[in-house]
Amino acid sequence: xxxxxGGVSQPVKSADELVALLRAAEKPRSAWRxxxxxxxxxxxxxxxxxxxxxxxxxxxxxxxxxAGLRVHAEDGKPIALLxxxxxxxxxxxxxxxxxxxxxxxLGEARGEIERHLALVARVSGPxxxxxxxxxxxxxxSVAGMPWMPKLRYGAMRSSLGPRGRLALDMMLMTATVQAxxxxxxxxxxxxxxxxxxSASPIVSALFANSPIVAGAHSGMLDYRYQxxxxxxxxxxxxxxxxxxxxxGYRAYVEWALxxxxxxxxxxxxxxxxxxxxxxxxxxSGQAAGVAEPPTIQQWNDHLTTLFPEARVxxxxxxxxxxxxxxxxxxxxxxxxxxxxxxxxxxxxxxALTERWTFAERLAFQAEVARSALAAxxxxxxxxxxxxxxxxxxxxxxxxxxxxxxxVDESALLDPAEEVARSGRTMAERAMAAWEGAGRDAEALIxxxxxx
Numbered sequence: 001x002x003x004x005x006g007g008v009s010q011p012v013k014s015a016d017e018l019v020a021l022l023r024a025a026e027k028p029r030s031a032w033r034x035x036x037x038x039x040x041x042x043x044x045x046x047x048x049x050x051x052x053x054x055x056x057x058x059x060x061x062x063x064x065x066x067a068g069l070r071v072h073a074e075d076g077k078p079i080a081l082l083x084x085x086x087x088x089x090x091x092x093x094x095x096x097x098x099x100x101x102x103x104x105x106l107g108e109a110r111g112e113i114e115r116h117l118a119l120v121a122r123v124s125g126p127x128x129x130x131x132x133x134x135x136x137x138x139x140x141s142v143a144g145m146p147w148m149p150k151l152r153y154g155a156m157r158s159s160l161g162p163r164g165r166l167a168l169d170m171m172l173m174t175a176t177v178q179a180x181x182x183x184x185x186x187x188x189x190x191x192x193x194x195x196x197x198s199a200s201p202i203v204s205a206l207f208a209n210s211p212i213v214a215g216a217h218s219g220m221l222d223y224r225y226q227x228x229x230x231x232x233x234x235x236x237x238x239x240x241x242x243x244x245x246x247x248g249y250r251a252y253v254e255w256a257l258x259x260x261x262x263x264x265x266x267x268x269x270x271x272x273x274x275x276x277x278x279x280x281x282x283x284s285g286q287a288a289g290v291a292e293p294p295t296i297q298q299w300n301d302h303l304t305t306l307f308p309e310a311r312v313x314x315x316x317x318x319x320x321x322x323x324x325x326x327x328x329x330x331x332x333x334x335x336x337x338x339x340x341x342x343x344x345x346x347x348x349x350x351a352l353t354e355r356w357t358f359a360e361r362l363a364f365q366a367e368v369a370r371s372a373l374a375a376x377x378x379x380x381x382x383x384x385x386x387x388x389x390x391x392x393x394x395x396x397x398x399x400x401x402x403x404x405x406x407v408d409e410s411a412l413l414d415p416a417e418e419v420a421r422s423g424r425t426m427a428e429r430a431m432a433a434w435e436g437a438g439r440d441a442e443a444l445i446x447x448x449x450x451x
C-alpha cells in the first residue's frame with residue numbers, strides 16, 4: 001500500500017480541480033515509462049515474521065538500510081526504505097514491497113528487481129527469513145498475523161475490516177505484482193482503461209498463484225482474486241463505468257467522490273471518517289468533527305484507498321495479478337505494456353469481450369477465482385483461449401513499442417505464453433510440487449521462494 005509522505009496542502013475547492021489533477025498527469029508518448037511493483041510474503045519457518053525481534057521486520061529494514069537506503073519511520077519505528085525513484089515498503093502483514101523507479105525499458109526494471117532480491121536474500125539469510133512470491137500466504141490464519149506499526153493500517157483495520165468478509169485477509173495475507181503506465185490525454189486513458197478492465201480477469205487467470213490457504217487446498221486456484229471480491233464492493237474490483245464509451249476523467253472523479261473515506265489524516269494522526277464521503281467533506285467543509293476544507297494531499301490519500309483492478313492516480317495501475325516468481329514476474333508488465341502502449345493491441349483486447357454484459361464479466365471473475373485458465377465466459381470461451389489471444393496482441397504491441405523504447409522486449413512474454421498454451425498455471429504447478437512431496441510445506445516454499 002501507499003507510503004504517506006505528506007504532500008500538497010493546498011485546499012480543494014471543487015471537483016473541477018480534481019479533474020485538472022488527472023489532466024496534469026498527461027505525458028507525451030515519448031515520455032511514457034513503466035513502473036513495476038511486487039510484494040513478497042515473509043516466513044520464519046512457516047510462521048509469519050513479527051515486527052520486533054532479532055529475526056523481525058524491524059531488524060530486516062535496519063539491515064537493508066546499510067546498503068545506503070534512507071529510512072522512513074513513524075513514531076520512531078522504521079516502516080520503509082527510500083532511494084532515488086523507488087521504495088521498499090511494508091504491507092499490513094509484513095509483506096515486503098518494492099515499488100520500482102519508472103523505467104524506459106523492462107530491462108531496466110528487471111535489473112532493479114534482481115538487485116533488490118539479491119539484497120533481501122543477503123540480509124534475510126542469516127536471520128532465517130524466507131520470502132515467497134505467491135498470491136496468498138499459504139500457512140497460518142488472519143487471527144495469528146502480526147500487524148505492522150504503520151499508523152495508516154491501524155485506521156484501516158477498524159474502517160475497512162468490517163466492510164467485507166475477507167477484508168482483513170486482503171490486508172494481511174495477499175501479495176501482488178502490478179504494472180504502472182502513463183497516458184497522453186483523456187481519450188488515450190479511456191482506451192487504456194476500457195481495454196484493461198476487459199482484460200484484467202483474463203490476466204488474473206493467467207497469473208493465478210494462490211491455491212493454498214492454511215496449509216490446505218482452498219478449492220480455488222486464485223484465492224487472492226476471491227479475497228478481493230469479498231473486501232469492499234464500494235471500492236474494489238471491476239468498475240462498470242470503465243467499459244462505457246463515455247468514460248473519462250470526470251466519471252472517475254465523481255465515482256471517487258462518493259466512495260466512503262477510510263480515514264482522515266492530519267499530519268500523523270488518522271481520524272475516523274464516520275462513513276463520510278469526500279464529496280460531503282468538500283460540500284460541508286468539515287470532516288471527522290473538525291471544520292476545515294480538504295486538501296489535495298487528503299484527496300491523494302483517499303485515492304490510495306480505492307482498489308479497482310484498473311486504478312487511476314498520477315499513473316494507471318494494473319492491479320489484478322497474483323505475485324509470481326521470476327521469470328513470470330516480468331511477463332506481467334510486459335503483457336500490459338504490449339497491450340496498452342499500442343493502440344491496435346488495446347483495441348484488440350477490448351474486442352475480445354466487447355459484447356459481454358457487466359453481469360457476465362462479474363460471473364467470469366468468480367469462475368477465474370475457482371478455475372483460472374479453465375474458467376468459461378459467455379458462449380463457452382475459456383480464459384485460456386482468451387489469454388492466448390491477449391498474448392499474441394501484446395507481442396505485436398511490444399514490437400510496435402520497440403520503435404519508441406528502442407528495445408524489442410517481446411521475449412519477456414515467453415513464460416506467460418508457455419503457461420497459456422500448456423494450460424498449467426503457477427497455482428497448478430505449485431500444487432503438483434506440494435502433492436508430489438507428500439504435502440510437505442518445504443516443497444511449496446522451495447517452489448515460491450525468491451529470496
